[in-house]
Amino acid sequence: xxxxxxxxxxxxxxxxxxxxxxxxxxxxxxxxxxxxxxxxxxxxxxxxxxxxxxxxxxxxxxxxxxxxxxxxxxxxxxxxxxxxxxxxxxxxxxxxxxxxxxxxxxxxxxxxxxxxxxxxxxxxxxxxxxxxxxxxxxxxxxxxxxxxxxxxxxxxxxxxxxxxxxxxxxxxxxxxxxxxxxxxxxxxxxxxxxxxxxxxxxxxxxxxxxxxxxxxxxxxxxxxxxxxxxxxxxxxxxxxxxxxxxxxxxxxxxxxxxxxxxxxxxxxx
DNA sequence: CTGGTCACCTGGAAGC
DNA sequence: TGCTTCCAGGTGACCA
Numbered sequence: 386x387x388x389x390x391x392x393x394x395x396x397x398x399x400x401x402x403x404x405x406x407x408x409x410x411x412x413x414x415x416x417x418x419x420x421x422x423x424x425x426x427x428x429x430x431x432x433x434x435x436x437x438x439x440x441x442x443x444x445x446x447x448x449x450x451x452x453x454x455x456x457x458x459x460x461x462x463x464x465x466x467x468x469x470x471x472x473x474x475x476x477x478x479x480x481x482x483x484x485x486x487x488x489x490x491x492x493x494x495x496x497x498x499x500x501x502x503x504x505x506x507x508x509x510x511x512x513x514x515x516x517x518x519x520x521x522x523x524x525x526x527x528x529x530x531x532x533x534x535x536x537x538x539x540x541x542x543x544x545x546x547x548x549x550x551x552x553x554x555x556x557x558x559x560x561x562x563x564x565x566x567x568x569x570x571x572x573x574x575x576x577x578x579x580x581x582x583x584x585x586x587x588x589x590x591x592x593x594x595x596x597x598x599x600x601x602x603x604x605x606x607x608x609x610x611x612x613x614x615x616x617x618x619x620x621x622x623x624x625x626x627x628x629x630x631x632x633x634x635x636x637x638x639x640x641x642x643x644x645x646x647x648x649x650x651x652x653x654x
Numbered sequence: 655c656t657g658g659t660c661a662c663c664t665g666g667a668a669g670c
Numbered sequence: 671t672g673c674t675t676c677c678a679g680g681t682g683a684c685c686a
Contacts, residue, residue, distance in 0.1 A: 388679060419662075419682085442680075459680055460664075475664085493663045495680060510682085537657065546681070553679060643659075645677085660684080669675075 387457040389518070389551030390594035392442045395463055399444075400437045402465045403487060408432050408448075410481035414472060418494050419458060422478065425500040426453065434482070440506065441514050441550035446480075451502040453480070454510070458495025464488050515548040518587050523549070529580040532572040539575060540568035541642045543587070552587060555622045556594065558647045560587040562620045567653045568646045569639070593617075621647040 387395070408429050416422040435447040444463075446453035455463070468484050478489040478498050489498065501508045516523045516531075531548055532539070543549060543557040552560065561568045563586035566579055575583070597617050620630055624647060625638035634651035 391679080419680090456680085458663095459678070491663095492665065493678090493680095495662065535656090541657090544680095555679065642657090644680095656686105658685085661682090662680105665678095667675100667677085670673085 387442065387461065388553035388556050388594075389442060390556070390591055390597075392444060392457065392551075393439055393595050394598055395457070396437050396439045396444055399463060399465065399487070402485070403434045403446075403482060404436055406434050406482040406485075408434070408480060409483050410479075412472075412479035412481065413477070414479075415477040415494070418477065418491065419456070419497045420499065422498045423500050425451075426498055429453070429480070429500075438505075440511055441517075441546060442553075443505075443511060445505045451500060452505045454497065454499040454501060454505060454508065455489070456497040458491060458493060458497070460493040461489060461491035461496035464490070513547055514550050515546055516550070518549055518551055519591060523584065523588075525577065525580040525584050528584055529575065529577050532575045532580070535572035537572055538568060538641055539566060539570045539572050539583075540646050542572040544642075544644070549587075551591070554644050555619065556587070556590050558622045559620055560590045562649060562653060563590060565653055568641065568648050621649060623647065 408431065410430050411427050413422050413427060429448065432448040432450070435449055438445040438447065442456060444455040446455065457463070466486050466488055468481065468486050470486065470488070472479070472488065473490065475492040476488050476490045477494070480487040489496065505511055516527065532542060535542055537545070540557050540561060543552045543560065544554065558568065560583065564579065564582040566583060594617060621636050624636040626635050628634065629636055629649040629652060632649065632651045634649055636647055637650050639646050
């Protein structure tokens with residue numbers, strides 16, 4: 386569920402609530418997530434939360450002598466609740482912080498809770514990640530270089546975390562609509578002009594979603610426990626058969642790399 | 655190294 | 671109403 390904007394909104398919501406607080410305990414109700422929650426995680430009591438960073442869709446909780454690595458997978462969400470709040474069916478993990486608790490809910494269990502004592506960027510899951518789309522390093526020249534020789538469609542290219550991180554299935558379709566580029570276009574054929582449209586389209590799409598508090602899909606719950614993020618209007622995502630908001634042509638749904646892609650056949654060439 | 659496919663897991667919606 | 675099938679925001683593992 387969560388793409389980069391949801392993870393970033395979660396990070397911004399969590400950090401002021403957790404920074405400076407001391408871990409008083411850990412509860413693991415279901416250790417079998419994407420990977421089994423390692424034993425070190427159960428032994429974190431006494432450490433202080435220094436801050437929370439984000440790399441791609443990973444949240445990195447700085448505990449001084451190491452980092453707790455959190456990933457929300459397809460259906461994960463994090464909330465901060467009062468200590469003692471009764472856990473629900475899919476509430477697998479708690480980080481207890483005195484009078485409050487950071488709780489991970491993840492029905493599909495594709496998420497992860499890991500620990501690393503080494504610099505997190507050297508962790509095997511993070512070491513080979515691509516460029517952050519909201520960074521200055523991600524510009525038209527860089528995108529154009531990256532696409533040279535890439536033998537996949539531009540939609541699949543955008544979703545490949547070894548090239549660009551954080552652009553998931555919703556925002557890949559949305560960004561390509563904004564840039565007026567056909568999602569089936571071969572990456573290697575992306576022109577400099579198209580790269581110059583696509584980079585700001587991606588940045589604007591992600592920033593708009595962050596500003597909106599994350600695109601509100603069903604099971605995303607804000608870190609403060611408030612439900613009901615503003616439902617963003619998508620240009621094309623999940624709008625198969627409905628009229629394009631720009632030209633009224635019916636939005637088309639295709640499958641690329643086993644994932645649904647939505648686009649306007651008239652606006653995107 | 656690249657690209658294509660599968661796997662992991664649960665729940666909601668649609669179809670019969 | 672109840673059963674079956676399909677689909678879903680991610681991404682590592684494996685294969686040719």
